[in-house]
Amino acid sequence: GAVVSQHPSWVICKSGTSVKIECRSLDFQATTMFWYRQFPKQSLMLMATSNEGSKATYEQGVEKDKFLINHASLTLSTLTVTSAHPEDSSFYICSSSPASYEQYFGPGTRLTVT
Amino acid sequence: AQTVTQSQPEMSVQEAETVTLSCTYDTSESDYYLFWYKQPPSRQMILVIRQEAYKQQNATENRFSVNFQKAAKSFSLKISDSQLGDAAMYFCAYRSSGGADGLTFGKGTHLIIQP
Numbered sequence: 001g002a003v004v005s006q007h008p009s010w011v012i013c014k015s016g017t018s019v020k021i022e023c024r025s026l027d028f029q030a031t032t033m034f035w036y037r038q039f040p041k042q043s044l045m046l047m048a049t050s051n052e053g054s055k056a057t058y059e060q061g062v063e064k065d066k067f068l069i070n071h072a073s074l075t076l077s078t079l080t081v082t083s084a085h086p087e088d089s090s091f092y093i094c095s096s097s098p099a100s101y102e103q104y105f106g107p108g109t110r111l112t113v114t
Numbered sequence: 115a116q117t118v119t120q121s122q123p124e125m126s127v128q129e130a131e132t133v134t135l136s137c138t139y140d141t142s143e144s145d146y147y148l149f150w151y152k153q154p155p156s157r158q159m160i161l162v163i164r165q166e167a168y169k170q171q172n173a174t175e176n177r178f179s180v181n182f183q184k185a186a187k188s189f190s191l192k193i194s195d196s197q198l199g200d201a202a203m204y205f206c207a208y209r210s211s212g213g214a215d216g217l218t219f220g221k222g223t224h225l226i227i228q229p
Binding site for chain 2: 051091105
């Protein structure tokens with residue numbers, strides 16, 4: 001099956017700094033990747049759709065200036081949390097699809113802002 | 115906008131027994147996909163089963179099967195012969211058939227397996 005990786009798996013940063021999370025499709029090309037956010041004991045919420053070579057599409061209520069998404073190649077999308085605050089602490093998960101409707105998920109990144 | 119509702123925050127079942135997790139959804143679309151995902155403590159999302167809305171036949175994957183009622187907008191998951199490894203959060207999810215859309219998830223059901 002298709003494999004999606006994320007790096008780092010866990011990051012701790014200080015309030016006010018920025019942190020970058022990488023999502024890679026290891027064995028397929030992905031023109032579209034998705035970023036989700038999951039708070040403790042809650043469900044996944046779609047944050048944005050990352051499109052290779054074009055601007056990301058953000059869901060309503062997601063601050064595009066805080067969560068910068070770059071899809072620089074067919075195998076890599078990055079999510080940068082700018083000027084992070086403790087309320088940005090969460091579990092961030094990316095997913096992608098090689099061609100069909102089925103999505104494959106990365107293992108997630110736990111972000112802790114102190 | 116589509117919504118997915120899972121009304122059972124937690125379910126408990128004895129090992130080797132059968133359990134059914136409920137899911138309802140709301141959409142105005144006629145063609146779409148439905149999924150059940152499992153999220154164990156590792157938090158890796160694992161696809162359990164999928165259903166295409168245009169298919170009348172209910173999907174089955176080994177011990178996992180669904181009861182898809184399109185008119186009622188219901189998509190329940192039945193787990194037979196429950197095993198300890200089935201313990202996890204289970205999320206029902208919806209995806210539109212057209213375009214490159216992300217998934218809409220329900221709130222999840224925490225499944226506990228009693229040995």
